[in-house]
Amino acid sequence: MSASLAELAPRLATVPASFRIVPLDAALGAVVEGFDVRNAPVGAQLWALKTALREHHILVFRGQQPDDAAFLDFTSHFGTVFAPPRNAPVLGSDPYGAAPDIVLVSNVDDGLLGNAELTAHADHHWTPQPSSGSLLYALEIPATGGDTTWFNLVKAYEALDEPTRREIDGLQLITYNPFLRRRHPLPGVAGVPRYRTPDIEPLTPWVAHPLVRTHPDSGKRLLYLGEATEVEIVGYDASRGAALIARLRAHLLQPRFAYTHRWQVGDIVYWDNQATLHSRTAFDPATRRRLKRISLSGSRPF
Structure with a gap:
């Protein structure tokens, strides 16, 4: 115990x-x-x-x-x-x-x-x-x-370096609905994009949530991001946002955070x-x- x-x-x-x-x-x-x-x-x-x-x-x-x-x-x-x-x-x-x-x-x-x-x-x-x-x-x-x-995801956030935490604290992330994407696949594109770029019409309805979420019971902060679902950082340049998300995904999928x-x-x-x-x-x-x-x-x- x-x-x-x-x-x-x-x-x-x-x-x-x-x-x-x-x-x-x-x-x-x-x-x-x-x-x-x-x-x-x-x-x-x-x-x-x-x-x-x-x-x-x-x-x-x-x-x-x-x-x-x-x-x-x-x-x-x-x-x-x-x-x-x-x-x-x-x-x-x-x-x-x-x-x-x-x-x-x-x-x-x-x-x-x-x-x-x-x-x-x-x-x-x-x-x-x-x-x-x-x-x-x-x-x-x-x-x-x-x-x-x-x-x-709590340990993943806590293991980030301080500059990265400062960069992502306060950012809003749209996680697009994968079931809607299946109904509306992108012409000529195999699979699902991992980051929405300006040439892709956004799926609706969508909602933005904090990229760094506060757990409602413990108060601990965590990295609220999936491995491959189509996402977009609100108000970010697409190339910069895609690079940041790819870096965060590689970080959170480390075996030291897993069971x-x-x-x-x-x-x-x-x-x-x-x-x-x-x-x-x-x-x-x-x-x-x-x-x-x-x-x-x-x-x-x-």
């Missing part, structure tokens, strides 16, 4: 002795032991979980078996289910802009995201109020591939979407990978 969690010891005196939160030997993350998400947690456990999430950004629950109702009930202790704006599609959105409470992340059974590699990103970054966190529950896992890596999770059936991983990015390795399309995700509502970044 970490130093800050040790302070909770008096509150935890009434919970089972098997309940423990053990930090991972990594840049972020902790494993929750002795806890079944199907059982109603006591207040001391919830406080410990929320404190651990604020400190470690990822919580790993092993050997879980909730049905959909129990999964939703557990997540309700941490907030309401994320509901995207109807004009800002997200993963799972129907033609009318509504998204299900539980999203099937799978390459089978009409699931979403297939088997390809996914670059590091924060869910719903392009919406006015991005989700605060997500919980992903593993039902079927391939023997190899499909691993998820999380990156600690890679090898999934097991029954894992639930709860991550702070306000302080992390996550990516996925590709896996054999002939194998099955099936997980369920619930995302929680958040607030406008500042």
Whole structure:
């Protein structure tokens, strides 16, 4: 148990002795032991979980078996289910802009995201109020591939040199909606641009968020930028902005800020979407990978 969690010891005196939160030997993350998400947690456990999430950004629950109702009930202790704006599609959105409470992340059974590699990103970054966190529950896992890596954006910002911090503090970044870009691909261009230049018509609707975000719970500052999503710094020369973003992306993707999770059936991983990015390795399309995700509502970044 970490130093800050040790302070909770008096509150935890009434919970089972098997309940423990053990930090991972990594840049972020902790494993929750002795806890079944199907059982109603006591207040001391919830406080410990929320404190651990604020400190470690990822919580790993092993050997879980909730049905959909129990999964939703557990997540309700941490907030309401994320509901995207109807004009800002997200993963799972129907033609009318509504998204299900539980999203099937799978390459089978009409699931979403297939088997390809996914670059590091924060869910719903392009919406006015991005989700605060997500919980992903593993039902079927391939023997190899499909691993998820999380990156600690707080540590990435703290490791920047002082001149770079002064340069980026106060900048506003537009992260364009990748689902809208799929509907409106650029003629003659393979893939998606990583930085919007003046010759590209901006996707609408769009919203600008701080490039350096303040975490709403901890007050820590972090580098709020994904690996490859189309972006633009407000009021910056395009070539200068593209160079700066490329430099920041190379910095935040360093292994020293990362934790890679090898999934097991029954894992639930709860991550702070306000302080992390996550990516996925590709896996054999002939194998099955099936997980369920619930995302929680958040607030406008500042």
